[in-house]
Amino acid sequence: MKKNTLLLFFVLLTVTVSAQNKDTKTADKLFDRYEYVNAIQEYLSLTEKGHSDSYIFKRLGDSYYNIYNTVEAEKWYAKALQSKQDAETYYRYAQVLKSNLKYGESNQQMKTFALMKPSDERAIAFMKNPDYLPKLIDISKLFDVEKLSVNSVDKSDFGALLFGNTLYFASSRNENNAVYGWKNEPFLDIYQSNYNEDGSLGEPTLVNDLNTKYHEGPVSISSDGNTIYFSSESFKDNLFVKDKVKKLKIGQVNLFKATKINGKWTNIEPLPFNSKEYSTSNPSISKDGKTLYFSSNMPGSIGGIDIWKVAVNEDGTYGSPENLGAKVNTVGDESFPFIAEDNVLYFASNGLIGFGGFDVFSFDLGKNDQPSNVGKPINSEKDDFAFTFNKEKNIGFVSSNRLGNDHIYSSIPVKTAKILTIVTNAKTKELLSDVKVVILDEYKNVLDTKNTDTLGEVSYDVENNKAYMIEAYKDGYVYKSVTVDKFKESKTTVRVSLDPIDMIVTENEIVLNPIYFEFDKNNITREGAAELDKLVYVMQNNKDLVIAVKSHTDSRGSKKYNDDLSERRAISTVQYVISKGISSDRISGKGYGETELKVNCKECTEEEHAINRRSEFLIIKK
Template sequence: MKNLYITLSFVAISFTISAQNKDTAAADKLYNRYEYVDAAKEYLNLVEKGKADGYVYKQLADTYFNMFNTAEAAKWYAKATETQQDAETYYRYAQMLKANGKYEESNAQMRKFAAAAPSDSRAVAFMKNPNYVPKLMDKTKLFNINPSDVSSDKSDFGAVLYDNAVYFTSARNGARKNYGALEEPFLDIYRADYNADGTVTNATTVGTLNSQYHDGPLTMSADGNTVYFTSDSFRENKFEKDKKNKLKLGRNSIYKATKNGDSWGNIEILPFNSKEFSTSNPSLSRDGKTLYFSSDRPGSLGGVDIWKVAVNEDGTYGEPQNLGNKVNTEGHESFPFIADDNKTLYFASSGKQGLGGMDIFKIDLTEGDATNLGKPVNTEKDDFAFTFNGVKGAGFMSSNRNGNDDIFAVSPICGVDVLVLVTNAKTGEILSNASVSILDDQKNVIATEMSNAKGEVKYRVECDKPYVVQASKDGFVGNTFAVTKSKGPNAKIDAALQPIETIITENEIVLNPIYFEFDKSNITQDGAFELDKLIQVMKSNPNMVILAKSHTDNRGSNKYNELLSDRRAKSTRQYVISRGIAANRISAKGMGELEPKVDCGENCTEEQHAQNRRSEFLIVK
């Protein structure tokens, strides 16, 4: 329902005229009238009669695309693309495959799309980063998403919370007549109570705002006295006539209404609407000075773009402005929501890199680029209409992830923005291109990034959990830094690294002991930091040859310890080789328990055992 309502006025009738014929006339007429359910039946009849070709398959696929039946759309796009198609068909096929979790197959179609339309921003973004999906999957979770009890068995979307009331759009009114596209009732604006426990009850229509056509969603001023809402231009008896298809083409338009007692009155259409394009999905900034909306008006980069217009104190409006290519693409961008800070914009896009269908993005309009909110906000299906009430700390979004447009409750996960600054501990100099990892309390690496030109790396982690930052750079001693539990919003870690100043004697490179865990031979993080010093020395002395001797404690049999120390020696050697040192420059020998650091016999403490589990580095040449 959402997909249709938002696209009724701009669906591209992208077919080759020569491909139409008397056999397709009935289906084409239904398609052009947006009566997709019946159009699909007619096209399927042609398939069953053996009268289908590339045109019919494409029309059938587009029909299911417009109903967001992803499985059927992908099935028929596969048939359509057996013959040459336009670039947008390959893009749509890729989106439908992605919506079904078939990312590799989707990438194959995106490569065809990029070849057909290499300058399209969607193609450019894909070619720069074709394997972006795993990163999106691994993004830090920002919100919890739960089904809202306000949803019905019909389409429900566009919920927004003002004070203790939720306004949303729904097709649940079964008493109203259906329209042909999806055979559901027309949309109405509803109001419901938002309760202290987060439940939403007592949904009723906002009668004075609704018409006999589609209405909603809406946005409300901070004082609660003004609303802007979407409605059909039929409300003003404004439409274009499609004589060929005997169809009246209305457009989505934005209307304004003011509070009149307990109802809404003084309903007026805004002056920048037109019967030639659609204007919908308004969102008013909290200061009341800017109205954001979606439109396919002239100047749009794609099918639908996000625009803004100044709301003047005298009640007039400025000239609508396109938000540009940081927000908009050649695809569709819609459902803008401007946050309480008047600068953070949430919006839905089918053109930016996402998980499938429409994904929800966030951008600071004063700086930076749009970022995908990741899972669980976004899925392989359509996710859209994200709104958030900063005072209540709660919000809503809409999605057809369960097969129908439903409303979901949004609650933020408490997060801390960790800023790591890597410097030279002796000079205070900024260290760029340092490797910085953040680990959880189970020592699992969450992410690894390189420090930027300012020596910075930023991570977002959950509140009230301890984390550890590891930083390393050639020529410096790697180190770990604790990130203590915090409720946020920010934490700064000064990761000051000591320059490597290794002691080199005539016979040995003296490092801090390379300790191993009990009964293990793998290199630990602390051990790696020390071995990095050895590697630095060997790189600075290209003729140096080293013997690495590995030792165990005296627990276990002599034979077992000999084998264990041999494995430790080999692990040490392999680590050094893996960092670029030639294999013929380092040998390894396991000494077992023959040469203890601390000769404590049978009465060794845990600390003494640990000291005996070590590696040493002798200069052979």
């Protein structure tokens, strides 16, 4: 038998034997009656007796899932999935991992689920937008990117630099140039394009003062606009090595500079540390003009290509090139340095940990910490490089082959904002300290959790023009959720008034938000658990309180089906409360099907249906 066939047989055998048996009969009966708390105790007793059956583990996971104990559900699903399970189990495991803030692991389980049930709407939604959870690393989005209109259709365009109102970049679009073998494209030339006030770009034109029949570009320009540094080939300076065997003249990429006189670039000259033995390329001059950064594989490099710097003296001479050292350079390649006005160096690396290929990194030369990955969407799984930034116009540019060819993308900084939350007591109006405040995105993913200070305040840094949700929790108070609509300002204030728990207890009932259920489901949702926790709190502090739960369905389905469904929902609600330590003789439940609709409608909307499927709470004894 082949190895993979034997493995498949073992998996199938494992699933087959992991099923109901006489030992699980009592627990299964409780589970089938939706008495999950008692079922858990029975299943746990079996594990304590040495049973290690994936069927039991799955039932424990499902039981804890149905009473919204995500920590325990995660534990038992993990054990169950040591053997092959049905797709729904992988989905549920993904959800509890997400609830427990294990986003990366959740993503992996969702991918498995999507492979098993690719046509499932949940799988389709996940595959369309897999980034709704943080991926490999948690990096805040710093820029929005957009492909520029000046890119050619199928040739290389990269290394954009905006100086004043002119965008300079390198491109192989010139069909009149000879073709070089590396990419089977014409040699690179330097182009320029007018940058208009509305952000649009004019038709690119050749910078004929600098271009030759060899490669040219990218460029860097001094802050006064009178000196340009650019890459070209050493053939320009008659520097090359002859390979007699291959009958080739082997050149290098070298650095050159030119000065602007009467609107033209003249006095082109090579930099003194060029060589026919190694390359020097991709220049970036500091704002004060005293330091030139570049990439090279000259002797002293740590890896293949490294980032170097050299002093530019007032008399026009140069110091000795210095390697930026092991914090920046790796055994891989580092190239395309750009020194920003705030003394932050941006560069591309395939040696530092990234998303794949070359990634753009930043390195604060003043702090001298470790380089930071700039994150998505600047970086992708492909090569991303040649990042530059124009502070005056507040726009940057990055080059990437994420769509196949090297092309240029604008990089617009994400506008950051603050959400200030102020929490007060709804009854006394006093400020509340030590309130747990949770912020979620529009997809209900938890972004952060903080506690209010002595002034009842807490603030979060967010992206503006996006919707958020604020949830506030404090013992003795009713949980509250507030939606924060999209805003364009740099700051918005959210005021949350929490009702003391004693305000929700009336003579005849506990006034909670209705416990809503998903269509055709009876498991307790996250929102439902938050409401039921209020009930638990009240019952813990009022020992004589006895509650009757009334559960309802919407009008869809047959009367018998709805009666059964509402009964299951009542049991789920009761089981959740019991699982929190409330005695079973203090809470009971009954299903009323569709007999007491909140909204009596003939053609109900989804919102109206949702209002009808609920649980309510009556006080039957104090």
